[in-house]
Amino acid sequence: METKQTDIKLKTPVRCIVKLGGAAITCKNDFEKINESNLVEVSSQLREAMMSGSSSGPVLEMDWSKRPGISETSVTVDAFKEQEAFGYNSFVVIHGAGSFGHFQASKSGVHKGGLNKPLVKAGFVATRISVTSLNLEIVRALAREGIPSVALSPFSCGWSTHDRNIASADVSTVVNALDCGFVPVLHGDAVLDESLGCTILSGDVIISHLASHLKPQFVVFLTDVFGVYDRPPSEPNAVLLREIAVREDGSWFVVKPTFEGTDKQVEISVASHDTTGGMVTKISEAAMIAKLGIDVYIVKAATEHSLIALSGKLRDEIPEDWLGTVIRYVP
Amino acid sequence: METKQTDIKLKTPVRCIVKLGGAAITCKNDFEKINESNLVEVSSQLREAMMSGSSSGPVLEMDWSKRPGISETSVTVDAFKEQEAFGYNSFVVIHGAGSFGHFQASKSGVHKGGLNKPLVKAGFVATRISVTSLNLEIVRALAREGIPSVALSPFSCGWSTHDRNIASADVSTVVNALDCGFVPVLHGDAVLDESLGCTILSGDVIISHLASHLKPQFVVFLTDVFGVYDRPPSEPNAVLLREIAVREDGSWFVVKPTFEGTDKQVEISVASHDTTGGMVTKISEAAMIAKLGIDVYIVKAATEHSLIALSGKLRDEIPEDWLGTVIRYVP
Numbered sequence: 001m002e003t004k005q006t007d008i009k010l011k012t013p014v015r016c017i018v019k020l021g022g023a024a025i026t027c028k029n030d031f032e033k034i035n036e037s038n039l040v041e042v043s044s045q046l047r048e049a050m051m052s053g054s055s056s057g058p059v060l061e062m063d064w065s066k067r068p069g070i071s072e073t074s075v076t077v078d079a080f081k082e083q084e085a086f087g088y089n090s091f092v093v094i095h096g097a098g099s100f101g102h103f104q105a106s107k108s109g110v111h112k113g114g115l116n117k118p119l120v121k122a123g124f125v126a127t128r129i130s131v132t133s134l135n136l137e138i139v140r141a142l143a144r145e146g147i148p149s150v151a152l153s154p155f156s157c158g159w160s161t162h163d164r165n166i167a168s169a170d171v172s173t174v175v176n177a178l179d180c181g182f183v184p185v186l187h188g189d190a191v192l193d194e195s196l197g198c199t200i201l202s203g204d205v206i207i208s209h210l211a212s213h214l215k216p217q218f219v220v221f222l223t224d225v226f227g228v229y230d231r232p233p234s235e236p237n238a239v240l241l242r243e244i245a246v247r248e249d250g251s252w253f254v255v256k257p258t259f260e261g262t263d264k265q266v267e268i269s270v271a272s273h274d275t276t277g278g279m280v281t282k283i284s285e286a287a288m289i290a291k292l293g294i295d296v297y298i299v300k301a302a303t304e305h306s307l308i309a310l311s312g313k314l315r316d317e318i319p320e321d322w323l324g325t326v327i328r329y330v331p
Numbered sequence: 332m333e334t335k336q337t338d339i340k341l342k343t344p345v346r347c348i349v350k351l352g353g354a355a356i357t358c359k360n361d362f363e364k365i366n367e368s369n370l371v372e373v374s375s376q377l378r379e380a381m382m383s384g385s386s387s388g389p390v391l392e393m394d395w396s397k398r399p400g401i402s403e404t405s406v407t408v409d410a411f412k413e414q415e416a417f418g419y420n421s422f423v424v425i426h427g428a429g430s431f432g433h434f435q436a437s438k439s440g441v442h443k444g445g446l447n448k449p450l451v452k453a454g455f456v457a458t459r460i461s462v463t464s465l466n467l468e469i470v471r472a473l474a475r476e477g478i479p480s481v482a483l484s485p486f487s488c489g490w491s492t493h494d495r496n497i498a499s500a501d502v503s504t505v506v507n508a509l510d511c512g513f514v515p516v517l518h519g520d521a522v523l524d525e526s527l528g529c530t531i532l533s534g535d536v537i538i539s540h541l542a543s544h545l546k547p548q549f550v551v552f553l554t555d556v557f558g559v560y561d562r563p564p565s566e567p568n569a570v571l572l573r574e575i576a577v578r579e580d581g582s583w584f585v586v587k588p589t590f591e592g593t594d595k596q597v598e599i600s601v602a603s604h605d606t607t608g609g610m611v612t613k614i615s616e617a618a619m620i621a622k623l624g625i626d627v628y629i630v631k632a633a634t635e636h637s638l639i640a641l642s643g644k645l646r647d648e649i650p651e652d653w654l655g656t657v658i659r660y661v662p
Contacts, residue, residue: 032397060449064435064457065464066363077438080450104395107408115511118391119411125479125513126395129471132482133396136467140460148456151463156487158504173489176523180446182456192507 008171011179014216015089015312018046019207020138022098022188023224024301032100032130034137041302042222043145049310050088050147050183057083062143089312090178092210093142093149093185096203100134101127105190105200111164113196124198127190128155135187142183150182154189154201161201162194169206171213178214186210204285211289219289220309222301227325228283230254240323244283245330246290252283252327286327299324339502342510345547346420346643349377350538351469353429353519354555355632363431363461365468372633373553374476380641381419381478381514388414393474420643421509423541424473424480424516427534431465432458436521436531442495444527455529458521459486466518473514481513485520485532492532493525500537502544509545517541535616542620550620551640553632558656559614561585571654575614576661577621583614583658617658630655 020042027033047059060079097105105111108123115121135151142149152173159169177184188203211219229238242256286296297309305323308314318326351373358364378390391410428436436442439454446452466482473480483504490500508515519534542550560569573587617627628640636654639645649657 060453062453062456063460064438064454065461077450080439080448080453083449107395108411117411118414119408121479121512122391122393122411123395125393125474125481128481129394129467129474130396132467132470136460136463139463143456143460148452150456150459150486151484152487153482153484155481156483156504158488158501158507160507170489173487176489176491180523180528181452192511197511 008175008213010175012090014092014214016218016220017092017207017210017216018220019203019222020093020095021221021223022096024222025095026098026100028099030099031103038302039141043141045307045310047145047147050091052311059146062146062148063140091183093183094203094206095138095187097131097188101131104130110190110198111200113193113198115197124190131187131189135185139185148182149185150177152184152186154186154206155191160192160194161199164199166209167194169209208285208288211294212292216294218295218312218315221298222306223298226300226323227298228279241325244325244327246287246327250287250291252287290327290329293329296327297324339506339544341506343421345423345545347549347551348423348538348541348547349551350534350553351424351426352552352554353427355553356426357429357431359430361430362434369633370472374472376638376641378476378478381422383642390477393477393479394471422514424514425534425537426469426518428462428519432462435461441521441529442531444524444529446528455521462518462520466516470516479513480516481508483515483517485517485537486522491523491525492530495530497540498525500540539616539619542625543623547625549626549643549646552629553637554629557631557654558629559610572656575656575658577618577658581618581622583618621658621660624660627658628655
């Protein structure tokens with residue numbers, strides 16, 4: 001991750017970078033289908049979290065485009081004229097692909113590179129079409145909640161990789177958008193790779209990159225389960241890991257829960273997890289962010305728990321009945 | 332247009348920059364409606380023009396996404412494996428907005444700036460949603476014709492203006508996409524403006540900028556009329572201007588037609604035209620491109636004449652029965 005970035009000066013510090021997990025906002029087993037009810041609830045919670053501290057007027061929609069079944073726009077522009085300009089907490093949104101892009105990428109092997117092969121080139125085009133379709137729908141859903149969202153596609157931003165690691169990812173466009181009061185919406189994307197020709201830049205890598213440059217107060221991962229478990233959450237004895245501490249060297253250990261009567265901490269088997277969704281990879285990536293002194297919350301989307309996480313209340317105190325995983329630096 | 336651009340080195344020279352006029356690809360009086368039949372024909376002609384000189388195998392679609400009414404993708408990926416890698420003429424596509432974006436931009440006054448006003452900020456978001464929706468549909472239409480199209484939204488590329496003139500518009504992302512064999516698809520967009528806060532960057536300004544940096548062999552404007560006329564084409568006596576010559580100083584004059592028996596050249600009244608669609612502005616902008624030694628063809632989209640223009644045949648000779656306007660530098 002060597003980027004020639006000058007020091008970033010934001011007008012207002014970034015409060016939160018939030019990842020909308022692909023599994024949370026799409027129907028995973030239904031090709032290119034958005035989980036509409038989750039997306040609406042997530043957008044509404046984001047609005048609430050962003051506006052906290054501001055007067056909460058009526059929701060003024062910013063998506064004035066045609067919607068399926070409605071031929072004309074229904075927006076009443078006049079309402080905006082009466083509204084006072086207001087500030088709100090600065091957020092960046094990154095979303096995964098879920099049931100968008102995955103088919104196109106895996107059929108063609110875009111992540112392995114080789115743009116001279118017609119199949120890979122076509123897959124690159126097809127993957128971008130799919131993920132940008134999803135991106136557009138998410139931007140629209142946020143705009144309908146009155147969130148001034150703007151699409152920033154990593155490929156369009158000129159971001160590229162070298163052997164799958166970020167080689168060039170100038171964040172100035174993100175910073176300029178934030179400084180103007182917009183909410184940048186990025187996503188996992190097919191990008192050019194200096195050594196492979198092309199590859200997939202995942203949403204999680206984008207978050208790490210942005211977190212290290214923008215230094216948000218906290219990072220929230222919205223997923224389709226309550227947090228990180230010690231084994232696949234579908235297994236009957238799976239234990240939700242409430243709190244994980246990260247050491248200076250990036251290693252981490254489970255603080256909560258502890259098993260009473262023993263001083264043995266919860267152990268996670270690398271083998272069992274890396275075959276079932278890369279839970280360890282996920283914790284390691286979150287640990288990289290936490291190491292910067294940025295709290296990371298992994299929580300189920302569209303629940304009371306996600307609203308608490310997004311509001312930033314967990315920074316002061318973690319309620320006993322809050323369900324989710326906190327990953328935090330312990331000096 | 333002062334940009335700190337280093338010299339651009341393209342692997343292959345750009346053959347053509349083509350503008351898909353908003354009036355040609357959308358239904359102008361029907362809110363956010365694409366002119367599907369025109370778009371399909373334009374895409375097909377672009378494919379033919381790009382492939383000229385290459386073996387023309389079957390069309391291998393690169394849009395593998397769901398389409399309205401069809402729940403699954405119908406793509407047969409296997410066909411790509413048998414296909415040889417092939418080269419084709421390097422094209423850049425820029426499109427206007429037509430019935431997309433216009434309503435959102437004019438209702439909010441995005442072009443005038445003032446992002447601190449809630450209405451302008453909302454209009455910025457709404458305009459981008461509308462124009463990027465159109466952009467996505469155009470990228471998809473091109474991909475369905477086997478054209479490896481990739482969306483490059485000017486705002487996402489980090490392009491910005493100062494008092495409505497381009498301030499920063501790094502073309503390296505466009506160049507990298509071209510070098511990898513993609514067809515970049517740009518569009519008129521809402522962008523940040525250093526003095527006004529925001530404004531609209533028009534497709535025509537983008538073309539001038541790209542033409543001066545990429546030095547294409549020729550530029551084609553696809554419109555909804557046969558070319559440039561001496562008065563609004565709806566008027567009964569309107570005369571199609573066949574050829575316009577541009578002098579070193581940027582001034583221009585009509586070469587064809589001439590009125591027999593007189594040596595009076597066709598005159599265009601600035602007053603009558605600037606109120607009816609800015610025909611003079613259009614010629615002046617084309618003249619700026621022609622001055623660089625780049626032929627400009629203004630032609631009706633989805634006709635035999637547009638195919639001839641896109642194929643580059645007009646560079647050698649302009650057939651007597653070709654309908655359109657050629658704007659060309661005369662040293």
